[in-house]
Amino acid sequence: MSLYQRKNSPYIWCKFTVKGKLVQQSTGAVTRKEAKEFEAKLRVELLNKAEQVVKPVRTWNDAVEKFYAEKLIVVAPEPDRSILKWLHPHLSGVDIATMNREYLSKVGDKKLAEGVKPSTVNRLMKLVRAVLHQAVVWEWLDKSPKVRMFPTSEVNLRFITRDEADKLVAALPDHLAILAEFSFQTGLRRSNATHLKWSQLNLERKQAWVNASDAKMRRPIPVPLSDVAIRLIESQKGNHDVYVFAHNGKPIVSTARPDWYAALKATGIKSFRWHDIRKTWASWHVQNGTTLLELKELGGWTDYRSVLVYAHLGSQHLAKCVNLPVGLATLKATQAVQEMALAA
Template identity: 40%
Template sequence: MSLFKRGETWWVRFTAPNGRRIRQSARTTDKRLAQEYEDTLKARLWREIQLGEKPRRTWQEAVVQWLREKQHKADIRQDRSKLRWLDSHLANHYLDEIDRETVFEIGETKRLESSPTTANRYLALIRSILRIARDEWEWLDHIPRVKLYPEPRRRVRWLTHQQAARLLTELPTHLADLATFTLATGLRQRNASFLRWEQVDLRRGMAWVHADESKSGKAIVVPLNDDALEVLRRRHGEHPDYVFTYNGAPVARTTTKAWYKALDRAGISDFRWHDLRHTWASWHVQAGTSLQELQELGGWSCQEMVLRYAHLGGEHLKRASRRIEGTNLAQDARQDHLRLIASR
C-alpha cells in the first residue's frame, strides 16, 4: 500500500519513473488529503523525469544548501536563529510558492513583534536565499521583490568616561574585565568573548583576529594599549585557552540579567553591549584619531561605516576655519555701515 500511517500522520511510499524510491510525510492526518498529495507528487515527478521540467525545490532544501555554503560567515549563528523562526512560516512551502504576499505577511508579523529594523534583517535573509537560488543554483526563474521597511536613523549611543567608569564598578568581575577590554580595543563582542591566548602577544602588546572570525572577512591587528594590557595580565593564568571565561567557559552571553541590573544601578538607559564599541570609536574621534586610522583599528570594510562618528570630531575643521582669520569681516562691515550713516 502506497499510503501508510506513522502515529496520526499519513506518509506516501512509491517508486518514481526513474526507479527512485520515494518515502516521505504527507504532513496531514486526513487520508483524502494525503491521497491528493501523493497523486500530485507522482504527476510532478513524471513531468520532471519524462519531460525534463525543472524540479520544484522546497524552502527547507534551500535553507540546508544555504547553511552548507555559508558556514564560514562570521554571523552564521544569527542566520541560524532567524531561520529557526522563519521555519514556522515557510517550512511547508516550495520556493516558487513564496510570493510578495507571503513575504509581506512574514515582514508584518516580525515588525509588529519587534521593530522595522529587526523585520528587515529577516526579510534581507529571505531575499538573499531566494537570489542565490535563482542566480547560482538555478532552482528558480523568477523571485518576488522583497521590499524593506524604512528604518529610523539611530544616533550613535556612547558613554562619557565618567559613565563608563560608573558602569564598570557595577558589573561583576568577568563582565567588567570584558567590558574594559572592549572599551580599550573596540573588539566586537564575539571576537572578544572567544579571544584565545594564542591570539595575544603580551611582549609586543598586540593581538589579532583571524580572517575567518572577522565580520569583514579580513584579519584584524589589535594594538593593545595599557588599559587592555592591564586586563590581560590580570586574566593571565585563569584559563589555558580562552582569555575571558566564567565558570570555566568563554563568556558567550553578555547581555544577561547582571548586565541590565548594572546599567540600572549606574543610571544608564538605552545602552547595548555593542554600544561599548561605539563608545570606543567615539572616544577615539574626540581624541583626534583620523577616520582612516579608526577604520583600520576597528576592522571596518569601508569608510562609510566610520562616517557615523565624524561629527564627534571636527578638530581638523576648526584648524581649516582659522585659515581666513584676520579678515575682520564683521568689524569691516560695521565700519562701512557707520560711515554710510554719517554721510547722510
C-alpha cells in the same frame, strides 16, 4: 543573421539560442523560405522541450544549509541563529521558487506585529535577501524576488562618556567588568570578545586578531592592543586553557544577564546595549582624532558607509580650513561694524 550559407554545403544553416543554449545546425532546405519555416518550427520544439524540464524543488532549509556551508561554518553566527529560529515556522520546507515580494512581506508584517522596531524586521529581511541572492548564483532560481524593507526613523548614535563607562564597569561583577573594559579598549564585537582564544594573541607584539571564519564580514581583522587591554588579558591567565575570558572555568557565552541590567540601573545609564560599547569605542576614537579611514580598518568594516555615522563627531581636521576663504572678509566686516558703532 540566424540563417546563413555554409561552405561545402548545399543547404542553408540556422544559428540561434534557446534558454541560453546555442543551436547551430542545417535546415535541410535550399531556399530561404523553406529554411525560415524549418527554423521557426525548430525554435518552438526546443523551447517547449526546455520548459518541460522540471527543476528540483529547493526548500528554504536547503538554501540556508548551503548558504552557511559556503561560508565554511557549521553553525550560523549568534545574531543569524536568532533570526533563523524565528523564521523556521514561517519558511521551513517552503519552495524558494514560490517566494515572491508579497509572500515575504507578509512574513515581515508578522514580525512587526510582535512590537519590534522596523530596523529589527529589516535585519531579518536582509538575511532572507542574502540567502535568495545566493540561490540565483547557484542557479536554483532564475531571479531573486524583491524583498521589502520597512521604513525606519533616524536614530541618534548611542554612546557614553569615559566617566560613565568607568562607573558602569565598576558596577559590574569582576568577570563582566573585565570583559566590558576590554571591549571599550578594542571595540570588538561581543562574540569576537567572548570567543577570543589564547591562540589569537601575540602579547609581545601587542596584537590580537579575529580569524576570517569568526568575523562578520568573513575577512581577518587585526586588533592592536592597548596597555590596558594587555593587562586585562594577563589577569585572565589560568582561568581557561582555550578561551581568554571565562568564569568559573567556563567561557562567557552571554552578556545579556541580570548583572548587566542591574549595573545599568545602578549607574542611571539608559538604553545602552552591550553592542553600544563598540559604538562608544568608535565615537571616542573619532573624537580624539582617529580618521574615518583608520577607524574603518581598526573596526574591521568593509564598507566606508558604516563609519560615516561617526563623521559628525570629528571635525578637528577641518579646523585649519574654516578661516581660509572667509577670514579676511570677516575681519573687514568686523571693522565696518565697529566704525558704524563709533559714528553713532
